[in-house]
Amino acid sequence: MKSRTDAKKSCLLCVLGLGLLVGQGLQARAQHPQSAAREDSLTKATEYYYQAVLAYRTEQPRSAYQLLRHAHALAPEDGDIAYLLGRVAADLGREAESLPLLELAYRADSSRRDYAQTLVSAYFSRERMQDALRITEQLAKADPDNDDMRYRLVQLYARSGDLKKAIELCGELQEHFGRNVDAYAQVTQMKIQLLRMAGEGSRIFDEHYRRLELFPDDRAANYDYALYLIDRRLDDLLDKFLKDKQRQGYLKPSDAVVLRVHQAVDRKKYADAERLLASVNQDTTLPTEEKLQLWALISSSQQEAQNALLQDKYLPYIEQLVKLDPKAALQYYVQLLRYKERYREAIALLEPASKQRADEAWVWDEYFQDAVGLEDEAMIGRVAREALRYVPTDWRYHITAASDLYTAGKREEARVALERACQEVEPKTGIGPGRILGLLADLYASGTKEERAKANEYYEAALAAYDSDPEVLNNYAYRLAKAGQELDKAERLAGQAVKLSPKAAHILDTYAYIYLLRKNYTLAKLYQRKALDEAGESASADMYEHMGDILAAEADWAEAERYWTLAEAAYQKKLAEPDLEPSQAEELRATLPTLKKKINDAKKKIQRQQR
Template sequence: MKKIGLSLLLLLSVTIGYGQRTYDEFFLEAMIQRQKGNNDAAFDLLRHCLEINPDAPEAWYFLGQYYNALKNTDKSLEYIKKAASLDPDNETYMETLAQAYIRQQDFEAAIPVVEKIYARDKEREDLLEMLFQLYQQVDDLDNAVKVLDRIEAIDGKSERLSMAKSEIYTRQGNKKAAIAEIKALSEKYPNDFNYLALYGETLMMNGQLKKALKVYNKILKEEPDNNRVLMSLRTYHQALNHSEIADSLTERVLLNKNATMEEKIHLLRQEISASENAGGDSTRVLQLFDKILKQPQTDENMAILCASYMNIKKMPKDSIGKVLEKALAIAPDNSSARLQLIGYAWEADDMERVISLCQDARQYNPDEMAFYYYQGVAFYRRDSLDAALSAFKNGIDVIKEDSDPAIVSDFYAVMGDILHQKGMVKESYEAYDSCLQWKDDNMGCLNNYAYFLSEAGEQLNKAEQMSFKTIKAEPKNATYLDTYAWILYMLGRYSEAHIYIEQALQNLDENQDNSVIKEHADKIKQKIDRQ
């Protein structure tokens, strides 16, 4: 009997060993196929692995991953659960299971899984943060507070943790505990008035106004410019419609050296909104801006906000310009402020001012093409052709693939006009070609290019095609109609030329010099009369 028993045991051992080797071979091949991206093959191999060994957690786990990729979330969860039950000490399986529960918003099921992971690895503070969120999701606020206590035991008391606990106590209706929590924080750091101010805010939020004001007065006695307290008092007096006191506190905050620029801008936006809701009287808001801007500024944001507000209120442009000048004095590289000033100078036909602003801009914003363009056009309008051409040539170097096609197109169009005036005909045509590559419907370029070709008697068919585009786009533009008529004349198509020159004469702008159009009309008429 003993010999038979020994033989059976030996046979069983060999069989098990053979089964494990077979499983290992199939699992290894599955992982190789997975690594190669042959997911169908890997999937089939893993399923065969489970046929060999139904208790292999890794096969369950990877199949669960595949089912998740196939959007079969129920099947995926089933397989991940199985893997975790077979190997509960595997942190990867347990974390994946917790994530699967969370994805399905089964927060109740996720909590014990995360608790088990944390119980084995107390270094994972991120798991406590996850538990805090999960307990809130299931409305288990008592345990949420206990998790915060666990974090506090590791990190120590902090504003974030005390605020979180106080908020939960408030949600539970436990005002006493909410206040006590923040009071304990302020007592732990008695020299930090921010915590004492937080205590005052908590008192106020929970209806203990007298105690809150007493705390605020204590802080202001030591720190008259404590911005947090001033803001809280402002909110308090606004709620009670104490307008004069609230307005006074608003000014104190806006002129407070301890207030950040972000706080001041946020407060001013509130004031602007309140002003607009009350009828839009800008007097008080502009007074506030004026007082603030008389103080030294650390950046240009306040001046920019003021200029934007003045724009909205349609204030005189010279007044807005003065504020933008302040912005540039603080931040000379602010291109948007400078472009706005250039726009004002352009409207006023002050080309000297445009040139000066652009020259400074090229020092602070050397890669901004617009400044070369406006300076070049300003020189051109002042008949300083060499200076204009120099500005444009310098600007070519800063044109990029993502530059604004409209500006680049005009850039080359004006450059072409200048080159033609200087007698550099070949170069002007190259500039026009570049212009049309960026924007093939630049009407001014098409018209000028076509006209100059016709004047030279060159490429008349190309000129006719370009000119036709302009009259199709603007059929009442006398200049474009004249160019097209003249090209038809040069092509010997006199009857057609006569039709279009008549249309040009009908659409003349009385404020322009129309001598060329009339001269063309006379020549075309003479040809028609001779026929």
């Protein structure tokens, strides 16, 4: 009989549907007497585990990780805890920590398939093929009818160098699948690849022929056989094959033309290939996707770069396909136009598509990217707002819409829009969520006293979601520096930002400012000069003022006065901008008296030095 805490845990796992069973470690409490202290530890471990499962289910892996670490410390032999901690550690990139935990879970209960399969995947990713093979062989022996397990065994035999066993197992799978056309084809392709690796290319013809005998009316089997003949330059066999298959009704005339296109490309007879494909371009019995691939093949085969764009002379044929089958061809065509920077032509096609196919995410993605390519701010904003109705999970549209609101002076609406984005954007980690949270942090940092108090929480959340956004790193570092808080942390954050964006003037300026506060004037001056050099004529008043502050700290009053004077002029220029926000104007005006005092003090010191 289970203990009370075991029963609670099993119930919770059933409710969450995680498919986890209670491991031997926790079950042992029901079978052996425990000291009161030990029982308390296991109860506490179970509670931490409950909370961790909930955190993991709600996509809070870092919280789950911390909770599971506490649980594992209290119940180090528990398989469930070790297994979930190993999975979460892997999700967080802690690979070295993950593997011993997964091994511990497997030792605790080697009958658990989920433990075994996860451990096999971990061994496989670390190139420990023999370990992965050992466990997979045990799994396959326990479940001989599991085709997925046998596929994995083929991979592992091949990766561990035992090609003979891999090929033999493929043969067994072919026999097992019998008349299943798709499964047989997949195994045959795998076997052909293994035969090539083993240097047994002479057997490949037999594999194609046997498949064709089993499935004479399968189009893919006929195509693969014909392509093999083309590759081997067996033209007489190919001619007879195409004639016989058309006579038997297994290949349509258009299929024979397509195979002749492949033959012409293989022989570098591109004019023949173009002529042949053009003759069936509007044949509705051929899949549009296949025709698109063939035009791309003909075009790329004539160019050195295999990923080169489709040549312009083939565009009329793609236009034909768009008119014939817009559902299949439109996306390829508008992408092609965008790659060629023909944004207006793409937009002319996408604008009606955004009405007719509004629920297809790719339409909005292409439309948005073309608007960005045109650098049409009004269109970018409009497309983003419309896209949000159909693709609310895409962070780009949220940020664009919120930025438009902020630019229009609707700060509160922008904040609400960003907070809504936090709820709707998927996934919850990555550059998009990190940037949304970073923008919210910036908004709070420039808001009321109550809002400013929350800013650091949002910066931390932004970095938890994505820790490699130089803008978020920079803005957080600058905020800490301006407040005189945690300068060690501010320096680390700014240093990361500089590594990610070594030529960004405002980021170099932040790094220099932090070194100034830390009284490392040599590095402060070095990075401030870099900032000013990168900024050129776009240097901000802050950059000039910071350089003046650094020079003043070194008692170079003449140079300090010069940079402060440049800063004052830049501030005045900024104040004269007609679209300057009132809050920014107020902040700038508050800065000027202090700056003027610095200039006057510098002039006095210069005069004293000249006496």
